Amino acid sequence: AQTVTQSQPEMSVQEAETVTLSCTYDTSENNYYLFWYKQPPSRQMILVIRQEAYKQQNATENRFSVNFQKAAKSFSLKISDSQLGDTAMYFCAFMKLGNEKLTFGTGTRLTIIP
Amino acid sequence: NAGVTQTPKFQVLKTGQSMTLQCAQDMNHEYMSWYRQDPGMGLRLIHYSVGAGITDQGEVPNGYNVSRSTTEDFPLRLLSAAPSQTSVYFCASSYSSRGGGQPQHFGDGTRLSIL
Numbered sequence: 437a438q439t440v441t442q443s444q445p446e447m448s449v450q451e452a453e454t455v456t457l458s459c460t461y462d463t464s465e466n467n468y469y470l471f472w473y474k475q476p477p478s479r480q481m482i483l484v485i486r487q488e489a490y491k492q493q494n495a496t497e498n499r500f501s502v503n504f505q506k507a508a509k510s511f512s513l514k515i516s517d518s519q520l521g522d523t524a525m526y527f528c529a530f531m532k533l534g535n536e537k538l539t540f541g542t543g544t545r546l547t548i549i550p
Numbered sequence: 551n552a553g554v555t556q557t558p559k560f561q562v563l564k565t566g567q568s569m570t571l572q573c574a575q576d577m578n579h580e581y582m583s584w585y586r587q588d589p590g591m592g593l594r595l596i597h598y599s600v601g602a603g604i605t606d607q608g609e610v611p612n613g614y615n616v617s618r619s620t621t622e623d624f625p626l627r628l629l630s631a632a633p634s635q636t637s638v639y640f641c642a643s644s645y646s647s648r649g650g651g652q653p654q655h656f657g658d659g660t661r662l663s664i665l
Contacts, residue, residue, distance in 0.1 A: 440592075445590075479638065479658060480656065480659075481642075481656035486651065533651070534648065536583070536600070536646075538583075538585075538595070538654065540592035542591060
């Protein structure tokens with residue numbers, strides 16, 4: 437079974453600064469996908485970014501980028517030029533190839549301070 | 551295009567009552583699933599379905615029942631509500647059930663309180 441660990445329950449950063457959220461996972465699979473989801477106070481689950489394990493290149497989506505270290509089983513999310521709208525819970529999630537089931541971490545509550 | 555629609559958004563039940571949480575998607579998605587979200591525990595998979603007529607258990611299935619008679623609908627039934635089932639419930643769907651890393655689309659959640 438896979439496990440996903442987010443060791444930072446809460447973080448805060450000043451607006452316009454850069455912040456990095458950590459995620460580690462444990463799996464014996466070689467092919468899988470990793471995701472970061474954002475959950476603002478509205479409770480919606482919004483996909484932020486997706487990484488395919490067979491791709492060495494780190495995924496980026498505008499101000500969001502990941503640092504994917506497959507050997508270390510690490511998948512951190514970097515948010516550049518943070519904005520007030522980035523305030524949310526962030527969940528790291530794992531999906532193995534051939535199965536749609538998501539395994540989530542416990543989340544990091546990020547607060548952007550004006 | 552409504553996406554994934556969950557009803558109701560809020561519900562309060564008494565211990566022992568039964569109810570059905572509704573989930574519908576209009577994207578012709580094969581895969582649908584239910585998660586529960588509890589403080590400090592992230593989201594945990596309750597049940598999932600890879601197509602009409604096919605369902606299977608996830609990580610925390612006890613006390614819940616599902617069926618998938620159509621592609622669009624995937625209701626979650628609480629047979630006899632218990633306080634431990636107080637949680638926020640999310641329905642999700644994705645285009646393919648073949649595990650190709652397709653993004654999952656989530657409903658807005660149902661906050662359920664069991665007294």
